[in-house]
Each structure stands twice: as C-alpha cells, then as structure tokens.
Amino acid sequence: MAEFLYRTGRWCARRAKTVIAAWALLLAAAAGAFVLFGGTLTSAFSIPDTPTEAVTEQLKDAIPAAAGGTGSIVLSTEDGAPFTAEQQSQISDLVAQAADVDGVAGATDPFATEAERDAQTRAVADGRSQIETARGELEAAQVGIDLARQQGADPAELDAQQAQIDAGLAELDAQSAALEQGATLLELAQGIRMVAEDGSAAVVTVAFDEPQMEVAPETKAAVTDLFGGATDNSDPVAGVEIDFSSDMLESVPSVFGVGEIVGLVVAAVALIIMLGTLIGASLPLLTALVGVGVGAMTTMSLSGVIDMASVTPVLGLMLGLAVGIDYSLFIVNRHRRQLKEGYDLDESIALATGTSGNAVVFAGATVLIALAALNVTGIPFLGLMGSVGALCIAVAVLVAVTFIPALLSLAGMKILRRKERAAIAAEHPVPETAAEHAPAVKAMRTPSALLRVVVGIGALLVVAIPALDMRLNLPDGSSEAHDTTQYQAYATVAERFGEGSNGPLLVVATLPGSPDEAQAQTAQVQIAQALADQDGVVAVAPIGASDDRTVAAFQVLPETGPTSEATEALVHTLRGLEIAGVDSIGVAGNASGNIDISDKLADALPVYLGVVVGLSLLILILVFRSIFVPVVATLGFVLSYFAALGGVVAIYQWGWLADVFGVDSPGPILNFLPTLLVGILFGLAMDYMLFLGSGMREAYAHGVPARLAVVHGLRAGRSVVTAAAIIMIAVFGGFVFSHSAMIRPIGFALAFGVLVDAFLVRMLIIPALMHLFGEKVWWLPKWLDRLLPDVDVEGAALERRHPHVEPKEAVAAR
Incomplete structure (x- = not known):
C-alpha cells in the first residue's frame, strides 16, 4: 500500500x-x-418489528382510520381571554379547509367537539330523566293493575296489560344499561379536552392518511401553510397565536450556523x-x-x-x-x-x-x-x-x-x-538519522507514571458516573429551543391541558369470537374502565372499532409527558395488562414508538460494542504486534466512551452547566447517540493510537529500550495529535450550539470524547502504563508473530526503498 x-x-x-x-x-x-x-x-424514526409497528400494521387492516399519523396545531388568545365567536368561526373555517388537503384524513374542530361533548352530557341527563319518567308511569300503571286484580277485574285483560308493562320495564332497563354505558365512557373521557377550561386555548388535531412515519412532508407543509406557516408569524386569525407540534414540522437542521463557523475559525487558528x-x-x-x-x-x-x-x-x-x-x-x-x-x-x-x-x-x-x-x-x-x-x-x-x-x-x-x-x-x-534527530530523552519516573495512571483513570471513572443514570428517548417539543414554535406548542398544551396531552397513547384491544353490538359495547366499557384504573392514566376514550367488532381502539391520556419514566412504565404496564374476555392489549402512538426504538437500541448496543471492541483488538494486534498494547488501548477507548456518555448525561439529562451549553430543557438522551458514539469515537481513538503508538513501536524496533521508546514515540507524535485533537474538538464543538435538539448532544459527545481520549487516555494513561510494564508491553507469542502479516503503517520500509539522496551542490558546499 x-x-x-x-x-x-x-x-x-x-x-x-x-x-x-x-x-x-x-x-x-x-x-x-x-x-x-x-x-x-x-x-421521524422507525424500526421494523417493534410492538408499536405491529399494532400500527394491525390497525391498518382493522381500523384504517385509526392507523394514520396525527399532528397538533395549538391556538391561544394573545390576551388570555376566551375565544370570541368570530375567532371560533375563523378557526373552524381553517379546520374545514385543512380536512380537504391531500393526504389528510380529517381535522378535528375543537369547538365543535366540545359542543358535541356538552350535547352528549345533556343527552345523558335528558335520557335518564325520560327513563325515570317512563318508569314512573309504568310503575303507576302497575299499581293500577294490582288494584284491579284485587277488585276482581277480568284476569285475561289484566294479564295482557301486565305483559305490556313488563316489556316496557325490560326495554327501559336495556335503555338504561346502554345509557349508563355511554355515560361511563363519557365520564372516563372527561380529561381529554380540545378547548382549555378557561376557553383561551384550543388544540386542532389533524389526522393523516398514512402512518406517522410515512406522512409526506408536503402534506404537513400544506396544513401549516394554511394556518399561517411555522416561521413567518403571520397568524390568519387576529388576536390568536398559532403554534405547531413537532409532529407537524419536518425540521431539517441548518448546516452552518454561528457555532459551526466559530468551530472552523478555531480549527483554522490551530x-x-x-x-x-x-x-x-x-x-x-x-x-x-x-x-x-x-x-x-x-x-x-x-x-x-x-x-x-x-x-x-x-x-x-x-x-x-x-x-x-x-x-x-x-x-x-x-x-x-x-x-x-x-x-x-x-x-x-x-x-x-x-x-x-x-x-x-x-x-x-x-x-x-x-x-x-x-x-x-x-x-x-x-x-x-x-x-x-x-x-x-x-x-x-x-x-x-x-x-x-x-x-x-x-x-x-x-x-x-x-x-x-x-x-x-x-x-x-x-x-539526520533517527538517533541524531531525536533529542536526548529520559524515561519517565515510575512514581510519576503510577500517579498518572491513578489520577487519569480515577478522573475518567468519576466523569463516567452519570452514565449509570442514562435514560434514552427521542427529543420532543420540550427539548427544542424555547423560541421555536414546537416548544411553544408543547408548553401551551402542558400548561393548559396537562403534560400527557403532548403524548397520548393508542391502545388496541383484540376480542375473541364474533361479538354482537351489545357484547362489543359491554367489552368496550370494560376495557376502558380497566385502562382508566391503571396508575398514571388521566382519561380514556374509544376512537373506533373494526367492522367485525373484534378490534377496538382507545385513546389513553397519561398523566406525564411522552419522555418521562412514568409514561415508559405505563406503556409496559398496559402491554402486560390482562382483561377478562380480551385476547390481547397492544400500545402504539408516538410516545410508544419512541420507547420501542429506545429499547431496541439499548438491546443492540452491547452487541455492537462487543463487535467494535473485538475489531479494535484485532487491528491493534496486527499493527503493533503486541498483546498488551491492544488490550490497554481498547480498555482506554471503553473508558473514553463511558466518560463521554457521563458528560452528556450530566449536561443534557441532569442539566448541569445548562446555561453554558444552551440546554433549555434537560431530558432523556437521544436514543441512538450511545450506539453512534461507539462507532465514531472508536475510529478516532484508533487514529490517535496509531499515530502515537506506531512511533513507539518504530523506536523499539530500532533498538531503543522499551521505556525510552515510549517517550520517543510520544514526543514524535504529540504535537500533530494535539493539533488534530484540537481541530476535531473545534469542529465537533461548533455543532454543540446548533439549533437542532438532535445535533447538539451528538456534537458535544464527540467533542468531549475526543478531548478525554486524546489528552487523558492516549497521551497520559497509556504511555504511563506502557512505562510501568516495560519490555512486557511488546510481548507476542511466537506462533502468532509468524501468522501475522507485516503491516508497515508508517511506511518505514518505503523510506528504505526510496532513501533521500543529498543534492550534489550541498555535498560540494561542505
């Protein structure tokens, strides 16, 4: 090569x-x-073969209308007063237009929905009153029949009247049971509101034809443009602020911002x-x-x-x-x-x-x-x-x-x-020859080397401690910058409707057999009640059933936000819920999907980390022809990796130094960051190990004692590795202040990971360990030495094949 x-x-x-x-x-x-x-x-992110994906596919077949993705448009009055009649009318017109957009299955008018809820509540009260009135009339007729029997009236005629009364009472009982079932469902859904109790905020829910991960950006853009756009602040309804949830926006991170430019300037200076x-x-x-x-x-x-x-x-x-x-x-x-x-x-x-x-x-x-x-x-x-x-x-x-x-x-x-x-x-x-060119060096002192190892490893372990508390999820509106419409929509909903309204769950129940309408209604009430009885559930509302009534879908409103630990626990609880007469319970929705993605990523991380660690050992054994160096270098990478995760958790999850790094709302860590960090940081760590370690190996191969070879290699490579690391840190660090909630922690993890790996692991801990072990550092079994090919990373053999020829005029001058 x-x-x-x-x-x-x-x-x-x-x-x-x-x-x-x-x-x-x-x-x-x-x-x-x-x-x-x-x-x-x-x-949007999706992973096949997750429980959420399975439920979504089930809904596509059974209840297509409930399988589509959704997005929210949050409206609030600028003065905090209830919406005026004119504002309500204008909003309703916009909702009707949104429902006609290609790719939109429907849009929910919040005011019509609340009016319908109020009408249903009144209808229940009126129904109860009518049933009680009718029951009273039948009971009065029963008294009359009983009196007539005592007076010896015609039994045949009285029996006919009695049959009519019994039939009427039975019908009233059936009507009452159905009415009470409806009343129960209505009561369980009371916590799901589309208009705030004070009337100053409302949420328009837009349902799409395609599942959440497959909604075309053009469809979302058509809806947001209709409501005034996400960035031009041109609200079409006077006196009403309009914000869009993150589900309604396809936000593409900007490539070059101020932070990125500053990073490049720092790299240029270096x-x-x-x-x-x-x-x-x-x-x-x-x-x-x-x-x-x-x-x-x-x-x-x-x-x-x-x-x-x-x-x-x-x-x-x-x-x-x-x-x-x-x-x-x-x-x-x-x-x-x-x-x-x-x-x-x-x-x-x-x-x-x-x-x-x-x-x-x-x-x-x-x-x-x-x-x-x-x-x-x-x-x-x-x-x-x-x-x-x-x-x-x-x-x-x-x-x-x-x-x-x-x-x-x-x-x-x-x-x-x-x-x-x-x-x-x-x-x-x-x-000059290598010996002449190298300045006089002395091996580091053993106590100093031991101190470096203890201090360096101790510092990395301390920094890595927060990683033990790491929680994974995808960022939602709460993670966005506070001046974005996504955050404003999230904050308004959380304040006016409750945290859980930002991440409702879609629960799907599968019923056995072929239930009739009455059986399906009874099962629906039973399931809704069982769901509502779970800790952390605020409200439950049925949203549809399949044509054969074997699949029923419910909207479940959790008490906590979509990225909270309580919501994650609730999802797992609902999936394990056993209800008599119900075959299975499944959970879908954005919050559920993100939880599934995080779980699958967490399961894949140990496998991938094992692959990378094994790869690290093989590559370094091949390059350095040593057992000790690859093992130590790989363990050093593991330390750097967990230290980088610890730093990310401390800042982006715990909120330490939040103001310094522009973290408006600490929360769970981006769920694919740990896995992504393994691949990138491993490669960069091996870069630095190659440029430093190859110099040590070359010096040792030329007869320099093992401990002196460590210093020779360190001095030969540290300047270029230092500059390279500073450049890496500057470039990655420029993305720490990106406007995207996804990019910021990635930039920090890479910058901090390079910092600790280059300066603590590669230039402090590993040289000290190599000094402590002396000649044993370069031990390799003879049988393995014979099997390994000779990899000349630094091109020393090339230099021997193409030796420098001194110009004749230079020789003549001397």
Missing part, C-alpha cells in the same frame, strides 16, 4: 491541474445530482499556529470542504429514493470536516518536515503520501469499518447513518492522498515560512 500511495502522490503532484480539475468535476457532479435527484428529509503559513493552513481546510461537498451532496442526492433522517447528512458533514482536516494535516505536516530536512519538492510529496498517507488510509479504514458495522445492529436508520458516515470518511481519505499532493505541488516551497525557506537555501541540510 505504501508503495502504491508513493506512486499515486508522485503522479498527482506531476499532474496537479488535472487532479484538481477532476475533483472540481466530481464536486460539480455531486451538486448536480443533489439538485436533480435530492428529495426531502424526515425528522492550523496556522502549527503550520506557520496561511497557505499551509488553508490546504487542509480546502480539501476538507471539497471532500464534505462531494460526500454530503452525494448523500443528499440519494434522499429522493431512500428515507433519510434529517440528522444523517449533518452527521456526514461533521465527520467529513473533522477527519478531512486532520488527515490532510498529517500529510502536510510530514511534507513540511521533509522539506526542512532538504528533500526535493516532488520527492517529499511522494514520500509524505506514501508514509503519512499510508497511516491515513489505515486510520480511515478503521473509522470506516466501525461506521459500516452499524449495519449489524439491524436498525435501518442507524445503519444508513453509519453508511453515510463511512462514505464521507472514504471521500476524505481519497481527497487526502490525491488532492493534497496536487495542491502541495502548486504551493511549492511557499508551504514553508520565509525564514524556513531561507535556511534551506543557505544550509542545504542533510537529513
């Missing part, structure tokens, strides 16, 4: 304009594909400080932007044929920027060092591509494999995220080993500072 990359770098340097033109064409092609074939993104020139600093940034452009727009061009979550291309952007800058930096830094040692320009570009480029390819491959392995979780949207991330990593590697050599060729010697160029012209230095 190193030889191939050497030739590739030399070819790209000699045909710089051709290579640059080729990448420009690729970028243009990706942009064209995006414009022509790019579709829409979704903020590059300028390390490389010393604007040209040198601009090359990694330029190549990263080209790579991200190709990768991200190629990904977006597939969104027309693949259901893609809105966070997916943003993830590719984050990774592409971070690793694109870092990988290019490794090659540019090696090239600059070689130029200062007297290498010719073309010779240096080729050698830097063959050596550092080889390490970049190997490091990129580890990240790519870890991300692609997300497909083994069996979770489609997560596998797609991994595939997109892997694509962006692959593009970043290709850019680094082809585009960078071309740009370096055009930049020439200007990649160096003026003083450095002048020194080269005056001295023509001869490259």
Whole structure:
C-alpha cells in the first residue's frame, strides 16, 4: 500500500491541474445530482418489528382510520381571554379547509367537539330523566293493575296489560344499561379536552392518511401553510397565536450556523499556529470542504429514493470536516518536515503520501469499518447513518492522498515560512538519522507514571458516573429551543391541558369470537374502565372499532409527558395488562414508538460494542504486534466512551452547566447517540493510537529500550495529535450550539470524547502504563508473530526503498 500511495502522490503532484480539475468535476457532479435527484428529509424514526409497528400494521387492516399519523396545531388568545365567536368561526373555517388537503384524513374542530361533548352530557341527563319518567308511569300503571286484580277485574285483560308493562320495564332497563354505558365512557373521557377550561386555548388535531412515519412532508407543509406557516408569524386569525407540534414540522437542521463557523475559525487558528503559513493552513481546510461537498451532496442526492433522517447528512458533514482536516494535516505536516530536512519538492510529496498517507488510509479504514458495522445492529436508520458516515470518511481519505499532493505541488516551497525557506537555501541540510534527530530523552519516573495512571483513570471513572443514570428517548417539543414554535406548542398544551396531552397513547384491544353490538359495547366499557384504573392514566376514550367488532381502539391520556419514566412504565404496564374476555392489549402512538426504538437500541448496543471492541483488538494486534498494547488501548477507548456518555448525561439529562451549553430543557438522551458514539469515537481513538503508538513501536524496533521508546514515540507524535485533537474538538464543538435538539448532544459527545481520549487516555494513561510494564508491553507469542502479516503503517520500509539522496551542490558546499 505504501508503495502504491508513493506512486499515486508522485503522479498527482506531476499532474496537479488535472487532479484538481477532476475533483472540481466530481464536486460539480455531486451538486448536480443533489439538485436533480435530492428529495426531502424526515425528522421521524422507525424500526421494523417493534410492538408499536405491529399494532400500527394491525390497525391498518382493522381500523384504517385509526392507523394514520396525527399532528397538533395549538391556538391561544394573545390576551388570555376566551375565544370570541368570530375567532371560533375563523378557526373552524381553517379546520374545514385543512380536512380537504391531500393526504389528510380529517381535522378535528375543537369547538365543535366540545359542543358535541356538552350535547352528549345533556343527552345523558335528558335520557335518564325520560327513563325515570317512563318508569314512573309504568310503575303507576302497575299499581293500577294490582288494584284491579284485587277488585276482581277480568284476569285475561289484566294479564295482557301486565305483559305490556313488563316489556316496557325490560326495554327501559336495556335503555338504561346502554345509557349508563355511554355515560361511563363519557365520564372516563372527561380529561381529554380540545378547548382549555378557561376557553383561551384550543388544540386542532389533524389526522393523516398514512402512518406517522410515512406522512409526506408536503402534506404537513400544506396544513401549516394554511394556518399561517411555522416561521413567518403571520397568524390568519387576529388576536390568536398559532403554534405547531413537532409532529407537524419536518425540521431539517441548518448546516452552518454561528457555532459551526466559530468551530472552523478555531480549527483554522490551530492550523496556522502549527503550520506557520496561511497557505499551509488553508490546504487542509480546502480539501476538507471539497471532500464534505462531494460526500454530503452525494448523500443528499440519494434522499429522493431512500428515507433519510434529517440528522444523517449533518452527521456526514461533521465527520467529513473533522477527519478531512486532520488527515490532510498529517500529510502536510510530514511534507513540511521533509522539506526542512532538504528533500526535493516532488520527492517529499511522494514520500509524505506514501508514509503519512499510508497511516491515513489505515486510520480511515478503521473509522470506516466501525461506521459500516452499524449495519449489524439491524436498525435501518442507524445503519444508513453509519453508511453515510463511512462514505464521507472514504471521500476524505481519497481527497487526502490525491488532492493534497496536487495542491502541495502548486504551493511549492511557499508551504514553508520565509525564514524556513531561507535556511534551506543557505544550509542545504542533510537529513539526520533517527538517533541524531531525536533529542536526548529520559524515561519517565515510575512514581510519576503510577500517579498518572491513578489520577487519569480515577478522573475518567468519576466523569463516567452519570452514565449509570442514562435514560434514552427521542427529543420532543420540550427539548427544542424555547423560541421555536414546537416548544411553544408543547408548553401551551402542558400548561393548559396537562403534560400527557403532548403524548397520548393508542391502545388496541383484540376480542375473541364474533361479538354482537351489545357484547362489543359491554367489552368496550370494560376495557376502558380497566385502562382508566391503571396508575398514571388521566382519561380514556374509544376512537373506533373494526367492522367485525373484534378490534377496538382507545385513546389513553397519561398523566406525564411522552419522555418521562412514568409514561415508559405505563406503556409496559398496559402491554402486560390482562382483561377478562380480551385476547390481547397492544400500545402504539408516538410516545410508544419512541420507547420501542429506545429499547431496541439499548438491546443492540452491547452487541455492537462487543463487535467494535473485538475489531479494535484485532487491528491493534496486527499493527503493533503486541498483546498488551491492544488490550490497554481498547480498555482506554471503553473508558473514553463511558466518560463521554457521563458528560452528556450530566449536561443534557441532569442539566448541569445548562446555561453554558444552551440546554433549555434537560431530558432523556437521544436514543441512538450511545450506539453512534461507539462507532465514531472508536475510529478516532484508533487514529490517535496509531499515530502515537506506531512511533513507539518504530523506536523499539530500532533498538531503543522499551521505556525510552515510549517517550520517543510520544514526543514524535504529540504535537500533530494535539493539533488534530484540537481541530476535531473545534469542529465537533461548533455543532454543540446548533439549533437542532438532535445535533447538539451528538456534537458535544464527540467533542468531549475526543478531548478525554486524546489528552487523558492516549497521551497520559497509556504511555504511563506502557512505562510501568516495560519490555512486557511488546510481548507476542511466537506462533502468532509468524501468522501475522507485516503491516508497515508508517511506511518505514518505503523510506528504505526510496532513501533521500543529498543534492550534489550541498555535498560540494561542505
């Protein structure tokens, strides 16, 4: 591989304009594909084979009208007064128009619904009164018949009258039973309101034809535009504020905000400080932007044929920027060092591509494999995220080993500072041997090494403690920024209608046999009562039944919000509920679906973590030809991972430093973040381990004592790893202040994970442990040593095949 990359770098340097033109064409092609074939993104997530999906499929067959997704439009008067008659009329007109939108099954008029509820309540009272009146009349007639019998009236005639009275009483009993069943259902549903008790707020529920995860964004947009749009604040009803729940909006995270720009500026500053020139600093940034452009727009061009979550291309952007800058930096830094040692320009570009480029390819491959392995979780949207991330990593590697050599060729010697160029012209230095080049070093002291291990591991364990309390879910309206319409809708509903109104549950009961109408009605009341008797249930309302009356659906209003632990417990309780005469109970709805996704992700995490840990051990054994180094490096990754999760939980779930990080409403952690973090952080941790550990291995292979080799490798690689880590932290950290509730914790987890892994694990704990174990660090069974191929990550063999030839004029000058 190193030889191939050497030739590739030399070819790209000699045909710089051709290579640059080729990448420009690729970028243009990706942009064209995006414009022509790019579709829409979704903020919804689904996983097949979950209980919620099963119930949804059941409803599609049994009660199609109840299987569609829903969204809420929240209206409230600006002055807090009840809606006026004119406002109610205008809102009702908008509801009627919304019901006619393509893809909308219906829209609920809150005022008509409350009026109907009031009418039903009155009808129950009137029905009871009429039944009592009729019963009184029949009882009076019964008294008359009894008196007539005593007076000896005709028995046959009295028997006929008695039969009529008995039939009337039986009919009244049946009517009364049916009326009381209706009254019971009406009473159980009292907590489900569409208009607030003070009349100042109302909720319009929009029902869609398709299930929640399949509703077309255009359908939602048509409804929100009808009610005034989500962003233009042009409310069509005077004096009424209109907000939309997160179910009504397809929010695509913005790519570049202030935070992202600040992150890139910090990365640029770090590059300028390390490389010393604007040209040198601009090359990694330029190549990263080209790579991200190709990768991200190629990904977006597939969104027309693949259901893609809105966070997916943003993830590719984050990774592409971070690793694109870092990988290019490794090659540019090696090239600059070689130029200062007297290498010719073309010779240096080729050698830097063959050596550092080889390490970049190997490091990129580890990240790519870890991300692609997300497909083994069996979770489609997560596998797609991994595939997109892997694509962006692959593009970043290709850019680094082809585009960078071309740009370096055009930049020439200007990649160096003026003083450095002048020194080269005056001295023509001869490259030093490894021993001459390395400064005099001393092995670290054993007590100091022991202290580093204890302090470093102790700090990571303390930071990881909050991870023990981690709760997973998808963000809802409460997690959004407080100035968004999603949050305002959530807050208004929670305040005026109760927390549970933001996440009602859809409960489906399956009845045995072929019940008639009376049996189905009785079962419906029995089920509703059983549901209402559960702790945490505020109200229950029947919403439909199948034509054969074997499937009944209910809306259950929980006491707590959709992401609370109590609601999660309630979902599991309802699914385990046993009701006499009922075959099964299922639960669906947004809150239920999110709980199922979180549960399945949590189940998949240990498997994926095991795959990644095993992969880590194999790769590092292959690279370092050691047992100790892979084990310690992998355990270090595990520590970094849980420390990163601990930081996320402390800030985004517990609310520590919430003001600093812009966390308006702490809550559960994004449910796919822990799994995603495994793949990304593993790859980055292996990058740093390769760039530091390979130097230690090389020094040891050249005869340097094991403990001194640790210091040699650390000193040789720490500057570039430090710069690379700072750049990673800056790029990822820029997304911490994104406007998207999904992106913020991902950005923080990656930035914090890189911070602790690079500076605590790779440059503090692992070198200290390697010092403590001395020569045992590089032990490898002989049989395994014979089986393993020789992986020359740093390209040392390439340097021996292409030794630097000192220019004749430099020799003559001496």
